[in-house]
Amino acid sequence: MQYKTEYLNELMTTVVKRNPGEPEFHxxxxxxxxxxxxxxxxxxxxxxxxxxxxxxxxERTIKFRVPWTDDKGNVHVNRGFRxxxxxxxxxxKGGLRFHPSVxxxxxxxxxxxxxxxxxxxxxxxxxxxxxxxxxxxxxxxxEIMNFCQSFMSELYRHIGADVDVPAGDIGVxxxxxGYLFGQYKRxxxxxxxxxxxxxxxYGGSLARTEATGYGLCYFTxxxxxxxxxxxxxxxxxxxxxxxxxxxxxxxxxxxxxxxVAMSDSNGYIYDPNGVDVAAVKDIKEVRRARIxxxxxxxxxxxxxxxxxxxxxxxCDIALPCATQNEIDxxxxxxxxxxxxxxxxxxxxxxSTPEAIxxxxxxxxxxxxxxxxxxxxxxxxxxxxxxxxxxxxSSAA
Ligand code: GLU
Numbered sequence: 001m002q003y004k005t006e007y008l009n010e011l012m013t014t015v016v017k018r019n020p021g022e023p024e025f026h027x028x029x030x031x032x033x034x035x036x037x038x039x040x041x042x043x044x045x046x047x048x049x050x051x052x053x054x055x056x057x058x059e060r061t062i063k064f065r066v067p068w069t070d071d072k073g074n075v076h077v078n079r080g081f082r083x084x085x086x087x088x089x090x091x092x093k094g095g096l097r098f099h100p101s102v103x104x105x106x107x108x109x110x111x112x113x114x115x116x117x118x119x120x121x122x123x124x125x126x127x128x129x130x131x132x133x134x135x136x137x138x139x140x141x142x143e144i145m146n147f148c149q150s151f152m153s154e155l156y157r158h159i160g161a162d163v164d165v166p167a168g169d170i171g172v173x174x175x176x177x178g179y180l181f182g183q184y185k186r187x188x189x190x191x192x193x194x195x196x197x198x199x200x201x202y203g204g205s206l207a208r209t210e211a212t213g214y215g216l217c218y219f220t221x222x223x224x225x226x227x228x229x230x231x232x233x234x235x236x237x238x239x240x241x242x243x244x245x246x247x248x249x250x251x252x253x254x255x256x257x258x259x260v261a262m263s264d265s266n267g268y269i270y271d272p273n274g275v276d277v278a279a280v281k282d283i284k285e286v287r288r289a290r291i292x293x294x295x296x297x298x299x300x301x302x303x304x305x306x307x308x309x310x311x312x313x314x315c316d317i318a319l320p321c322a323t324q325n326e327i328d329x330x331x332x333x334x335x336x337x338x339x340x341x342x343x344x345x346x347x348x349x350x351s352t353p354e355a356i357x358x359x360x361x362x363x364x365x366x367x368x369x370x371x372x373x374x375x376x377x378x379x380x381x382x383x384x385x386x387x388x389x390x391x392x393s394s395a396a
Pocket of ligand 1 (some may be wrong): 094168
């Protein structure tokens with residue numbers, strides 16, 4: 001990428017040099033620079049005061065050892081991270097991701113994007129991200145608990161209700177937040193809003209579970225309105241089958257759409273009658289099984305191994321809710337040639353820069369993650385305020 005502003009080209013070179021082997025982080029910074037290219041000439045003060053040099057450097061990166069024992073008594077050692085990227089407008093805020101692909105570059109890209117997403121909500125929250133290369137797939141509850149307790153045994157000294165407030169992300173949901181919160185409380189003796197995404201009985205907020213997926217659909221609806229379109233009667237593909245994907249499916253369906261496909265990291269299902277979200281919830285939330293099992297609920301549906309094929313299914317609206325870079329140039333071209341007119345990102349950075357260029361060339365409406373998936377973290381900020389006021393979420 002070549003920018004018109006020479007200063008951005010130089011700074012991008014420095015970022016790449018300073019953060020070797022971290023392509024996802026380079027990508028996130030480069031996208032931000034692209035959007036600033038037209039702004040900087042009007043704001044020389046940003047250059048003069050080094051705002052960009054500061055913002056591309058995390059305030060602090062914590063990297064630690066996480067030893068834990070499996071059910072057979074074997075010892076495993078994973079790596080834990082917390083990148084406290086920016087606290088200019090509030091305490092660090094952002095999720096924890098447990099996934100084998102996690103390394104510093106992924107943490108930095110997510111933390112960097114979180115700064116802008118959080119500030120865009122208008123709420124007083126800074127940006128951070130954390131996690132581990134731990135793979136929760138196939139682990140027992142006891143193993144997950146052992147891991148979470150060990151992870152928190154280091155993390156607790158770096159976080160706090162007014163310091164840094166982690167939450168969930170891929171591989172971290174209500175169960176993990178419960179184990180992490182319990183360990184934090186045990187180590188510090190403090191019962192406060194140090195984590196969000198908690199259960200309702202111990203300080204969680206109503207609708208935090210649904211917030212990211214629902215928020216994505218509300219945002220998308222507004223975007224569609226600008227072109228006199230809506231979810232009503234639209235054919236939708238939702239990738240993923242985690243928390244964001246499930247509630248995106250639920251809300252899109254409530255708004256009159258037919259969600260015809262969903263996926264997990266092994267493959268995707270195609271159900272031309274509309275994916276039954278109750279079945280997906282049972283598979284993923286209750287039984288923690290693979291999406292392939294959907295065929296036991298709906299034998300007429302199809303299952304295909306591999307993930308990228310999901311974008312070849314004809315749709316009007318694509319909601320990528322799985323992971324980063326899941327739509328590349330080739331997939332974007334197929335979406336465009338199938339008549340897809342809107343892409344709204346539920347995952348963080350699911351479209352490659354080349355894919356975004358294809359959306360532009362084809363006039364596809366595009367909702368970038370920093371705006372369209374901010375419903376989750378915005379509801380987390382509500383949970384923080386409720387916790388600091390010692391008030392409980394109520395259904396009334
Ligand atoms: N992991 C979510 C995100 O990407 C939520 C973070 C939070 O609630 O702090 O925005």
